[in-house]
Amino acid sequence: MKTIRNLREAAGMTQLELAVRVGVTPSAVYNWERGRNEPKATQLRALARAFGVPMDEIDFEDVAAKSAA
Secondary structure, rough: OOOHHHHHHHHHOOOOHHHHHHOOOOOHHHHHHHOOOOOOOOHHHHHHHOOOHHHEEEEEHHHHHHHHH
C-alpha cells in the first residue's frame, strides 16, 4: 500500500493539481498527507480514480502512531 503523498508524487502531481482533480482544497490534501485528517468515502473514491488504483490500496499517514513509536 502507498500513501497519498507517494501516489501523488509518482503521478507527478502537485497538491494543488490533486486537489482540483478530487474537488477539495489544497489544504485538505496537505492535511491528508500529514495524517491530520482522512478523506471521506466520496473523496477516497475520487483519489482512487485520480491515481488509477483500488481504494483499499491507499494508505494513510498516522501521525499519532508515529509519535507513540
